[in-house]
Amino acid sequence: MSSSCCSPDGHCSTGTATATAVGVSTTYAVSGMTCGHCRDTLTKAIGGLDGVTGVAVDLEAGRVTVTGTREPDDALIAEVVDEAGYELTGRV
Template sequence: MSSSCCSPDGHCSTGTATEATEGVATVYDVSGMTCGHCKATLTREIGALDGVLAVDVDLETGRVTVTTAAEPDDALIAKAVDEAGYELTGRAA
């Protein structure tokens, strides 16, 4: 009998679905964000980095939550934020 990732009832699982939704969530303080365009720009620029699984921008608090597959590279994220025209002032306390 060969092993399969699919169960007899037709449900398939590679074991990666759970891993993909998990990760390391890191909250950063970012200055200069004021509108939906800012949110879209940062979501796109940070989301394009290797290892980034999700980006959540909160304009009211000035915080950006970045979920990564492993421990994030703060310098790389700061560079992406800077190149987008904003300033990462550090990790949120």
């Protein structure tokens, strides 16, 4: 009898915990974020960059934490944030 990692209802499990963002984390101050749409926009834009493994947006603090496999390119992050309509004002 062969064992499958997927259940009949389509849910898959390898028996390991869900992967979380691992690597180098850098937090940036970003102005102009006010709502869930802002969070979603930045998460998608920054998350699409090569090497980025996680993006956490804190609207109240005006901060975005980027986790990646290597040290982030601040100029590239600033460019993506700017293109999305926000302003990266520096590292926190």
